[in-house]
Amino acid sequence: xxxxxxxxxxxxxxxxxxxxxxxxxxxxxxxxxxxxxxxxxxxxxxxxxxxxxxxxxxxxxxxxxxxxxxxxxxxxxxxxxxxxxxxxxxxxxxxxxxxxxxxxxxxxxxxxxxxxxxxxxxxxxxxxxxxxxxxxxxxxxxxxxxxxxxxxxxxxxxxxxxxxxxxxxxxxxxxxxxxxxxxxxxxxxxxxxxxxxxxxxxxx
Amino acid sequence: xxxxxxxxxxxxxxxxxxxxxxxxxxxxxxxxxxxxxxxxxxxxxxxxxxxxxxxxxxxxxxxxxxxxxxxxxxxxxxxxxxxxxxxxxxxxxxxxxxxxxxxxxxxxxxxxxxxxxxxxxxxxxxxxxxxxxxxxxxxxxxxxxx
Numbered sequence: 356x357x358x359x360x361x362x363x364x365x366x367x368x369x370x371x372x373x374x375x376x377x378x379x380x381x382x383x384x385x386x387x388x389x390x391x392x393x394x395x396x397x398x399x400x401x402x403x404x405x406x407x408x409x410x411x412x413x414x415x416x417x418x419x420x421x422x423x424x425x426x427x428x429x430x431x432x433x434x435x436x437x438x439x440x441x442x443x444x445x446x447x448x449x450x451x452x453x454x455x456x457x458x459x460x461x462x463x464x465x466x467x468x469x470x471x472x473x474x475x476x477x478x479x480x481x482x483x484x485x486x487x488x489x490x491x492x493x494x495x496x497x498x499x500x501x502x503x504x505x506x507x508x509x510x511x512x513x514x515x516x517x518x519x520x521x522x523x524x525x526x527x528x529x530x531x532x533x534x535x536x537x538x539x540x541x542x543x544x545x546x547x548x549x550x551x552x553x554x555x556x557x558x559x
Numbered sequence: 560x561x562x563x564x565x566x567x568x569x570x571x572x573x574x575x576x577x578x579x580x581x582x583x584x585x586x587x588x589x590x591x592x593x594x595x596x597x598x599x600x601x602x603x604x605x606x607x608x609x610x611x612x613x614x615x616x617x618x619x620x621x622x623x624x625x626x627x628x629x630x631x632x633x634x635x636x637x638x639x640x641x642x643x644x645x646x647x648x649x650x651x652x653x654x655x656x657x658x659x660x661x662x663x664x665x666x667x668x669x670x671x672x673x674x675x676x677x678x679x680x681x682x683x684x685x686x687x688x689x690x691x692x693x694x695x696x697x698x699x700x701x702x703x704x705x
Contacts, residue, residue: 375634378635379634381636382634382636481701496701496702517662518662518663519632519633519660519662519663520702524633524634525633525698528698529701532675
């Protein structure tokens with residue numbers, strides 16, 4: 356996917372970018388407690404990494420560049436990148452999921468959790484890619500890749516613009532809620548490679 | 560002879576005087592009891608007045624259980640002074656109005672605390688025991704994707 360051209364007066368996009376970043380900075384300490392780490396903000400890009408704070412030691416589980424080029428005639432673009440090199444990641448090496456379950460009004464959380472563990476609930480992935488070597492995109496109204504997708508031509512960004520969707524905090528919060536916040540433990544697999552004798556116990 | 564047996568007129572007169580004194584004594588007791596009753600009623604009235612003044616003082620000094628809630632609407636903070644008997648839905652409505660976020664119905668905005676825990680909009684402010692002030696977050700529900 357190539358970068359979209361800047362059609363809107365850059366000063367307009369820049370002013371709106373500055374407003375989004377200023378709003379974030381005002382509550383940065385709160386967001387940091389959630390594990391959001393703002394690593395850079397230079398127009399048109401905001402670079403944020405996400406740590407899973409419920410896990411000790413807390414791993415950095417994702418990093419994104421939110422690109423405000425042509426904002427807000429266009430919604431921001433979201434790219435999943437390596438948190439250290441900022442290189443864009445393919446679906447096979449992003450190592451991060453954003454899962455969403457269907458609404459189940461009235462069902463107790465314990466029952467929902469049990470049904471998820473048993474596979475009785477169909478979870479949908481909000482981070483999608485057609486092939487493992489494609490760049491994954493966030494399938495969420497308010498994100499440029501969603502509105503540019505041929506499957507969503509009937510859901511124009513202009514129907515969402517100004518509603519609150521597509522703001523910096525909205526996008527980061529959705530990545531956190533559906534991706535980083537549910538992470539609660541390392542998934543450890545132990546594989547037995549063979550048997551190891553005690554050297555002291557080996558006779559001559 | 561009188562109707563009261565064979566008492567003389569002097570005896571009857573003395574008895575009448577005695578009864579008169581007794582009646583005067585009873586009247587004195589009644590007056591004394593009435594004074595006690597009056598004093599108690601006065602004290603009761605004073606206490607009721609004092610209670611009313613205390614209630615008014617509490618109200619005047621902001622002790623009517625108001626909570627200062629900083630509501631962050633999509634990253635934009637606004638302050639709502641809420642009574643403890645107001646529901647979070649009412650607080651949400653005020654915050655959305657103050658920040659001019661009226662494009663989406665209030666039900667589309669989830670109410671969360673700083674840790675991101677979802678709060679029930681139908682519960683009253685007092686039920687969450689926020690203290691004198693707190694910060695809540697209004698988060699727009701993710702649209703249907705996929």
